[in-house]
Amino acid sequence: MxxxxxxxxxxxxxxxxxxxxxxxxxxxxxxxxxxxxxxxxxxxxxxxxxxxxxxxxxxxxxxxxxxxxxxxxxxxxxxxxxxxxxxxxxxxxxxxxxxxxxxETTVTIAHIRGILDSPAQDPVLYVDHAGRLKIGPAAGANHHQVVLDREQVRDFFDGAALSEISAEDLEDLVTDAQSRVEEITAE
Structure with a gap:
């Protein structure tokens, strides 16, 4: 039964x-x-x-x-x-x-825009002490927690404006940045 x-x-x-x-x-x-x-x-x-x-x-x-x-x-x-x-x-x-x-730990295109558009001097995308992604001045971030800085973004795109960058190239950068976030959060 x-x-x-x-x-x-x-x-x-x-x-x-x-x-x-x-x-x-x-x-x-x-x-x-x-x-x-x-x-x-x-x-x-x-x-x-x-x-x-x-x-x-x-x-x-x-x-x-x-x-x-x-x-x-x-x-x-x-x-x-x-x-x-x-x-x-x-x-x-x-x-x-x-x-x-x-x-909070997923890198998006908005983060890339945020780094490029930030008024901060030497802005970086970093993982804060609570494990969240933040954009702020490099001076305020623990260098071991930095995912990307403005120079890295500009270098990745060879200085091109964000509007000139292909979706595929943006995805490549987001994927690379996400890998770095995973490394940082696993430490």
Missing amino acids: SNTTTTCEYGSWTSLSQTFTATVEDWIAQQLPDPTDVEEVDVPAIARTVRAEINWGLPEGVSLEGDVVYGPAEGEAFDAFTASDFRVALDEIDVATIIIRHT
Whole structure:
């Protein structure tokens, strides 16, 4: 005799979240401080964390899988689950903190722009004592924590203006910088 529980669909992200978005990923994109960062942020990783946090707040046996909420087809969870249970679980998560956790050590094109546009003398991108990426004057950064400085960025692009640089070249620099961040944070 099988001891499996039959599950059924309790509702979709769209119907239960009341966020007016089709997917968890769409909702996260709306929550980003700068919507243009959606191409530079690991939205799927953030979505996995958001789903896990929502699932933690849902009644036992009920879970958000992809963009659909499933649960037992009968029993206590089936009888008791309401759309407000999902909304409470969603409201309990701190999506801003989740986004920060996933992005504070992710180098983006915005960081490259920030180094080039910074009014600071000798600006650098560095990992601060809390493990976050910051842009500031070289004099204020521990040299072991520096990821990139303005001269390195200019040299990488042979002095070309940011608007003249191909997306592929930008990606190469971001990838190199991200490798340096990973080295620093692993120390």
